[in-house]
Amino acid sequence: SVLLGPAVRPERLTSMTRRHLKNTMVVLAGVALAALGVYNIVLKASFTLMDDGVFWRQAPQGLVASRLAPGGPGARAGVRAGDVLIAVDGEEALSPLRLESALASRRPGSRLTYSLLREEERRALDVVLMPVPRGDVSAFYYLSLAGFFCLVVGTVVLLRRPLDRASLHFYSVCVLFFLLYSTSYTGKLSPADWVLFWADALAVLFLPAVFLHFCLTFPERRLRARWMWVVPALYMPALVVTGAAVMSHALLA
DSSP states (O other): OOOOOOOOOOHHHHHHHHHHHHHHHHHHHHHHHHHHHHHHHHHHHHHOOOESSEEEEETTTEEEEEEOOSSHHHHHHHHOOTTTEEETEEEESSSSHHHHHHHHTTTTTOEEEEEEETTTTEEEEEEEEEOOOOOOOOHHHHHHHHHHHHHHHHHHHHHSSSOOOHHHEEEEEEHHHHHHHHHHSSSSSHHHHHHHEEEEEEEEOOOHHHHHHHHSSSOOOOOOSGTTTHHHHHHHHHHHHHHHHHHHHHHOO
């Protein structure tokens, strides 16, 4: 004879299915965020931003040197304020993106030939590029480890607790701490670098509001009904600044 175990109730089966689905989504989100953090570390360690020491502005006639860094590569090569950049190594440089692309593909000490227009006279100057100082990169690595610790704590708590308001709120705080400590754009301005830029910027803007909201509502709701307007008020500055940043980026892109 065949012995059959106790039948699993449909309600319990549905609950188990939802739990497995929730855990799978939490793990996938954690892996995706961790991959972003690891990519940022690799990018920080391998990418060096090149600089010509000239602050260029877009004008109808092309890129115009608005000012120069004293003692920078451009100043040493003879570039002057008001010079119009026509080409770099024989290729037209009519936009900041083209110039950034030309600089990003070079190494420290590379020599570029700038074709300039100065008072209706065309000149060719050789500019030796220098890397932009990266600051204390080792400090970023230590902060990144702290960010990964926050991500692990938030993920473990969300896996072990039911999917309720308190656990989601705590997880959000941990994720924002992770983004604050473990994401930092490099200036490469690739699509992935823009993701790092906005992740870091949004974490800086929203972490204070989310953390204060968590303090006001954990472990139980502490605000009376007449003070509930405080919660949306916490988020208003971050939302306003985020909207202004997105609009300015869209207008200047």
